[in-house]
Amino acid sequence: MKATRTWEIILVLLLLVVIGGFGATTQGFLDFYNLSDSTFNYSEKALIALPMALVIIAGDIDISVAATVALTSVVMGLAKNAGAGPLMIVLVGLGAGALCGALNGVLITRFALPSIVVTIGTLSLYRGIALVILGDGAITGYPQALSTLGNGYIGDLIGMPSLQIPIEFMIFIVAAVIFGIILHKTVWGRRIYAIGANPIASRFSGIPVNRYRLVLFIVIGAMAGLASVLLTGRIGSTRPNIAMGWELDAITMVILGGVNINGGSGSLPGVVLAIFVLGMFTFGLQMENVPGIVMSMILGGLMIVSMIVPILIRAHRARAPKLATSTGA
C-alpha cells in the first residue's frame, strides 16, 4: 500500500514539473480557458482508462477498446440513419459497447482463454465489421444535442457562461469518483484486487471470479460506448478508422498511474493523476507543434519507462535494508 502512495507522490511531482516546465517556457499554457479546452483531447480516452484500470487490476487486459469505439460509432450512425432521436442514439451507443464487451467477457470466461488473445481477435473483428459496413465512407449529420454533449460547456448548460468547463470533462470527473468509490470503498473493489492477486485462491474463498471478470468486460465495453458517444458528438461524424491506437493511450494512462500490469495492485487516484500528467504533457507538446506521430512515440517510450522505474525503486529498496524494514513490504 505504501509503495503505491510513494508512486502517487512521484506523479504529483511529475505533474508539477510538467505544469511548471511548460508554464515557464510555453506562452499561453497556463491559461484557464486553454487548459480547460485541452481536456477535450483526453477526456474520452480517460473514460476508457478508468475501467481499464479495474480490468488490469483484476489480472486481465482489453485491447479491443478502440475498435469497440469505432464499431459503436458506426452502430450509432446506423441508428441515426434509421431515424433514432438523440436519447435513443446514446442508449444504442452504450448498449452496443456493452455487447462488444460482453462478447469479450463470455469468450474469456466460458472458454478459459487468455484475455490478450481474445481481445486481439475482437480488435480485428470489431474494426473489420466497422470497415465492412462503412467502407471508405462516413456518416455525418448527427443531431445538435449530440454535438452539444461532445462540444458544450457545463456553464452554458446551467446558465453560467463564465464556467467554461467542458461537459465531457465533468462526465469524466463524475465517472472517476464513481470508479474510485467502487474500487477503494466497496467489497466489490476488494474482491477485484483479490482476483488479480490470486484468482484460484479467490475462487476457493467464495468469490465468483468469472462473474466478476465478465461484468468488468461489460463495464469497459459500455464505457468505450460512452467514449464513442462523446467522440462521435464532438467530431460530428463516423469513420471506420476513428479512435485508432486509443488502446495504447488508455493502457499507458493506467500503467503510468502505477497499476501493476500483472494485476493485484494499483490505485484509482494514481490513474487519475497519470491522466492529468499525460493530458497536460500532450497539450504542452501540441502547443510546441510536435507532430502526433512523434507524440505517440514519446508516449510509447514513457509507458515502458513507467513500468521500469517502480521495479528499479523496489530493487533499490531491497538493497537498502534500513528502508526495507521501514516499508515492511
Added chain:
Amino acid sequence: MKNFFLRNREAALAVIVAAMALLVGLRAPVFLTGGNLLDVLNDSSILVILVMGQMVVLLTKGIDLSVASNLALTGMFCAVVGKAYPALNAVELVLIALAFGTLLGAVNGALITAFDLPPIVVTLGTMSAYRGAIFVLSKGAWMNDQDIHLAIKALPRYVFFGLPGLVWYAVITLLLCWWFFRYRRTGREMYALGGNLSAAAYIGIPIKRRLMQVYAMSGALAGLAGLLWVGRYSIAFTELAAGYEMTVIAACVIGGVSTAGGIGSVMGALLGVLFTGVINGALPVIHVSPFWQQAISGAVILIAVVVNARSERRAGKQILPPKGAQA
C-alpha cells in the same frame, strides 16, 4: 475420421486450404491459373518470413506486437542508407537490414528480460516508439520509386529456376527454421521454455539468454521482411504496413501456434499463411469487398483459439493413460 482431423490439425488445415482454393476456382476459374497462384505465393512470402519470427516468440509464451513497426522502420532505414550510399550491393543491404532488425528486436528482448516485463506491454510500447522513429528518420517524407536503391528493388524480383526471389527467400527461411526447431538444441530449448518455464529452469536452460535470442530472431526476420517489402512495392513511408502485426499473429494462431506457449510447428504456421493468402487472394476474384479481410481474420482468430483451447484441454487433462489402455 473426426479423430484423425482433431489429432492432425495440419492435415485438417491443409484439406481446408485446398478445398477453399478449389471452391473459389469453381466460382472463378482464373483463380487456379498458374499466374494467379504465383501471385498468391508472392503475396504470402513476406508473411511467411514474419510468421516464422512471430512463431518463435509465441512458443516462449511471449508476443511481439512491434514486428510491423520494426519492418517499416528497417525498411525506411535501408531506403535512407541506400540513397546515401549508392555503392552498396544487395548482400550488404541484406546484412544491414538483418543487423538493424536484430537491434530493434534485441531492445524488446533486453527490456523484457532485464526487468521481467510482460512482452505484450513492452512490444505495444516499442510498436509506437518505432513507428514514431520512422517519422523522425524520414522527417515525414516519402521515399518514392526513384529514391530507392536499385539493388533493393531487384532483390524480390531475381528469378531462380522459374520462381521469383521473394518466394525463394521464404522457402529458405522455412527450411532453416524447420531445421533449427527440429535439430538444434537451442531451438528445442525454446519449445521447452514455453512448455514449462520452471522445468526449463531446473534442467539448466539459460532462460534469459534464450528469450533475448528469441526476440532478436523475431527482429532480424522483421528487418529482412522490411527490406523485401520496400523492394517489392518500391516505396517507404511512415504508415507502411501499419496494423500488419495482427495479420501475422492471425496467421500463427490459425496455423495452430498456441499463444500459451510450447505448441506450434513450421508446417502449421506455413498452412496458416496459405489460409490467409488464399482468403486475401480470393476475395477480389469472387467480387467480395476487400474490407472484409480484417473482419474475417478477426473471426478466424477467435474460432481458432476456441478450437485450440478445447483440443489442448482435452490433451492436457490426463497425464497418465488410464489403466489397461495404452497410447
